[in-house]
Amino acid sequence: MNTETDLSKNIDMPEPVERALLQRIDKDRIELPVLPQVAGRVMALSSDPSADAARLSALIHQDQALAAHILRIANSPAYMPRTPIMSLQHAVAMLGVSQLSEIAVTISLKSGTVHVPGHDAEIQQLWRHALASGAYAKEIARLRRYNVESAYLCGLLHAVGKPVVLKTVTAIAAELRITLRPDAIRAFIDSYHSRIGILIATEWALPSQVAEAIAYYWVYEQAPSHRHEAMMTCLADRLATYVLVPESFNDSTLRDHSVFADLNLYPDDVDTLLGLKDKVLCLVDTMTL
């Protein structure tokens, strides 16, 4: 079961906007933006000779778009890694901080920033959800002894398509002079983020576990090779929604999902994860500042 709201089933998405969106998807005109404050911080850090390398590493770990770009470029022929770079930690270890900052600055300069007039709050919310999902995915992986780095990346990037859908549909609506209601925007995001996320994953050759997490996190039993990552992402997404949007679930609704049993999490394990709420929120708040 998807943790997204099922609004898309009932909400009327304006047909011209949907048609235009589909055309853009088909033409592969998808570009990931970097959040302005991150771009600025990366450039500031990189031009400061006394910059703390740990902070650059932390920045890379915090931002969806930057993370995805880093992985794409780190795996490109220009850098020719001997083996596929599978995680951000792996990228930091293999490339070194100076190369990473070079990549990060390039990305920051090249990418347009996400600025959707009137939708800053939604962008912020999406980013917070991505961070919370990443943080929770890590904790689930620690608990079950699955790969923590991989889990984090899947959690962070599983909804990488959402800001792109938001930016694209609002731009289309503006062009077509159609006013989109918030619930229609929500429905577009819910309906199309996974599809766009898969396109991004394919186009950028993101690690296969990330691609599968994006495609299958809400139907993890169908994941062909990385079922554990898809399961952890499903639960991380669910827990992130639970802590960021408390009204979305009550405790028993939250627990009413097969993913807990499929990950072999007993009721007290779930308690342990829920007990990390403040830690996750604190982390998200820190990174959002």
Added chain:
Amino acid sequence: MSPATHYDIVVIGSGPAGQKAAIQGAKAGKRVAVIEREPGIGGGCVYRGTIPSKTLRESALQLERTKQSSTTLDVCVPPNIPVAALMRRVDDVVKAHGLYMENQLRRNGISFFHGRAKFCSATLIEMLSIDGVKQLITADTIVIATGSRPRAPVGIPIDHENILDSDSILSMIYLPRSLTVLGGGVVASEYASIFAALGVHVTLVDRADRPLQFLDEELVRMFVQSFEQGGGRYCAGQAVKDVRWDGISQVVTTLLDGQMIRSDKMLVAVGRQPNLEDLNLSATGLTLTEKGTLAVNEHCQTAIPHIYGVGDLLGPPGLASSAMEQGRRAVCHALGLPEGRSSDIPIGIYTIPEMASIGLDEAAGRARYREVMVGRARFDEIARGQISGICNGLLKLVADPTGEYLLGVQIVGEGATELIHVGQIALQHAGTIDSFVENIFNFPTLAEGYRIAALDILGQRQKRLASTAA
């Protein structure tokens, strides 16, 4: 809650010890149930221990052999193999083994419960299923076989991401360039040599002057030499002052002498601790030893006669082979069946190269007899060793002071864990040194080493006779 279901035997845990206990009970016609907290059968041995680590070792060996013969075969081996490729085979083997065990339990009519067990009394067990449903079970005989987990030493921040234990090390998705391994036991030595064979710069850090203190010193010396020749480093007699993740890409280990070691990852392998905390043993009246293990007699029976403890939760040796035997013997004893003659259990260490031991080693022999005769066969002097490229090895026979009777066998080198069984059978039947010379071995085989080592002892005997006669 529904009333309790009764079984003749309930086994808690489905690792090697639990599984063999359950099968022994079922073969004797008893109604048996197994309670396992994980969805799959096999315990840590199958999912986080023996099977995956030995499969990874096999992959590392194959890679090493391919690299060795790359010039002969004119093939190019990429310098860095993705771990995913190595681990895929691990997953396949684990799945196959788990399925085989599942079928074995099913075939024997054993009931399997997926849940956590805890004692309500000495005869009543409450089982909590994954979805929170509780069920009561009673049994005439209860076998505790809950295994062990990696010990987490105080002050070392194991995060399962950069600082790993022997469970989380198997979740790695890429090979680190460097790895620091803390510990000098079996797990530490095995993983250190496996990762070194995979091309990782490994530093093994331990307090002792050599790892694997319980093994023959000569064997261990050869292992360390081989490990260091392969690019590994052994930091002997070193205590760890501090371990921290630098927040970027390195684990920084500070030793007591001030030396700093930086590595991409760290493996902490400083022993294991029994999984007994969740069982609520106080409800049975049983208490744990100082080491947190369960005290049992030679039949694996606890202070409460119908409760048995088997496997890793008893502490060393922590071998799957001895755990299986304990499981079998415990149930035989509970049912009044003959347990069979107790025999020495061989020790097999799956380092690269392998090591194995049975009976007395040289030091133990000297401690008991003051003097022993030791025969040696080096693998590089055995035809099969040269043919197969297994030149780094040694087979030692330890004989009594007269050089007539076999006291023990120690082997280092590929195939050691298989070869040791020849010595095991010889020891069990009070084999003489001469019997190794009189028996014809296939040629060329590594087993021929027994004959060569026996001839070495024969030579020493003749010299002694000659000097006595003179």
